[in-house]
Amino acid sequence: MYLANENRYEKMLYKRVGKSGLKLPAISLGLWHNFGDVDKLSNQQAILRAAFDNGITHFDLANNYGPPAGSAETNFGRLFKEDFSSYRDEIIISSKAGYYMWPGPYGEWGSKKNIIASCDQSLQRMQLDYVDIFYHHRPDPDTPLEETAHALDLLVKQGKALYVGVSNYSPEQTAAIAKLFKEWHTPFIIHQPQYNMFNRSIEEGLTDVLAKEGLGAIVFSPLAQGLLTNRYLNGVPEDSRAHRSDSPFLSEDRVEATLTKVRRLNDVASARNQTLAEMALAWNLRLPEIASVLIGASRVSQLEDNLKALDNLAFTAAELAEIDQILQ
Numbered sequence: 001m002y003l004a005n006e007n008r009y010e011k012m013l014y015k016r017v018g019k020s021g022l023k024l025p026a027i028s029l030g031l032w033h034n035f036g037d038v039d040k041l042s043n044q045q046a047i048l049r050a051a052f053d054n055g056i057t058h059f060d061l062a063n064n065y066g067p068p069a070g071s072a073e074t075n076f077g078r079l080f081k082e083d084f085s086s087y088r089d090e091i092i093i094s095s096k097a098g099y100y101m102w103p104g105p106y107g108e109w110g111s112k113k114n115i116i117a118s119c120d121q122s123l124q125r126m127q128l129d130y131v132d133i134f135y136h137h138r139p140d141p142d143t144p145l146e147e148t149a150h151a152l153d154l155l156v157k158q159g160k161a162l163y164v165g166v167s168n169y170s171p172e173q174t175a176a177i178a179k180l181f182k183e184w185h186t187p188f189i190i191h192q193p194q195y196n197m198f199n200r201s202i203e204e205g206l207t208d209v210l211a212k213e214g215l216g217a218i219v220f221s222p223l224a225q226g227l228l229t230n231r232y233l234n235g236v237p238e239d240s241r242a243h244r245s246d247s248p249f250l251s252e253d254r255v256e257a258t259l260t261k262v263r264r265l266n267d268v269a270s271a272r273n274q275t276l277a278e279m280a281l282a283w284n285l286r287l288p289e290i291a292s293v294l295i296g297a298s299r300v301s302q303l304e305d306n307l308k309a310l311d312n313l314a315f316t317a318a319e320l321a322e323i324d325q326i327l328q
């Protein structure tokens with residue numbers, strides 16, 4: 001039987017999500033990759049245990065994580081039941097609806113029909129009564145924003161979600177949905193955008209909206225799917241995401257195209273006595289709107305490396321300028 005490390009809350013930093021009462025660990029764990037049926041269940045269990053033992057109290061899922069889609073939630077549900085049921089009140093679990101899940105007009109996007117059905121399916125797969133945060137995963141160009149917002153609001157009223165969030169919404173879409181939720185007193189507290197050294201688009205308007213609306217961000221792919229680590233410094237390993245055929249968003253060409261910058265960033269990290277992964281996470285956490293960086297890990301050792309980011313979160317002006325210059 002798994003017993004969590006008694007010292008799990010000693011080292012982690014917990015940050016408030018915007019102006020809400022919810023605090024998230026500065027480093028959260030996402031189950032997009034490495035938790036599908038194609039991945040070893042014993043490794044999944046080891047990663048989840050190591051995470052919680054180190055104060056990672058937040059696990060992020062979505063209906064479509066796998067592969068196959070849905071299997072990450074099913075596997076998480078099994079492992080959660082086995083190891084973490086007695087810790088339910090210490091853990092924040094999120095899921096999302098929006099990407100393709102089932103055939104026909106109701107299996108994706110942002111209609112009320114899709115969101116309510118998808119949340120019910122996610123709860124069933126994870127064997128949970130409720131999720132802590134439920135997100136709309138991507139903006140829907142066809143469904144009125146009011147309808148999507150109503151669906152999220154209903155999930156809260158039904159007790160199926162404590163808080164709601166959006167992901168991949170533009171600054172304008174975020175401001176528009178925030179206005180509705182404010183009128184209805186819906187606990188909309190969080191945005192989940194991508195942010196890392198190679199994708200700084202949230203600095204162009206979104207962080208301003210979040211600050212103005214009192215919302216927080218949890219940023220995904222903070223390591224640019226592994227590019228901002230030492231994973232590819234000496235080639236593309238066979239077991240890496242860039243090499244796997246089931247990861248269409250990271251190619252060997254992309255590794256090649258970023259390598260010169262990655263090597264220079266790695267030198268900056270070494271001068272700070274950090275790995276590149278540690279520095280990349282610390283760099284993300286410098287923005288006050290970011291409550292948490294949402295990492296992925298294919299093995300426990302990566303998780304342990306990433307947690308060391310918290311040992312040095314401070315940057316000198318000279319270091320920040322050097323990083324900016326490399327990223328130009």
Ligand SMILES: NC(=O)c1ccc[n+]([C@@H]2O[C@H](COP(=O)([O-])OP(=O)(O)OC[C@H]3O[C@@H](n4cnc5c(N)ncnc54)[C@H](OP(=O)(O)O)[C@@H]3O)[C@@H](O)[C@H]2O)c1
Pocket residue numbers: 029030031032033034060061137167168192219220221222223224225226227229230231239240241242277294295296297298299301302303305306
């Ligand atoms: N809302 C959305 O639309 C959206 C989209 C994408 C992701 N997300 C969320 O964000 C989470 C994280 O995304 P991500 O997996 O792309 O994050 P990431 O942290 O940028 O990348 C994780 C990958 O980087 C490599 N890695 C991590 N730590 C390492 C280390 N210390 N040294 C060497 N390599 C390391 C591993 O790749 P290898 O597999 O090669 O070992 C790992 O699988 C997802 O699980 C999901 O919850 C949300």
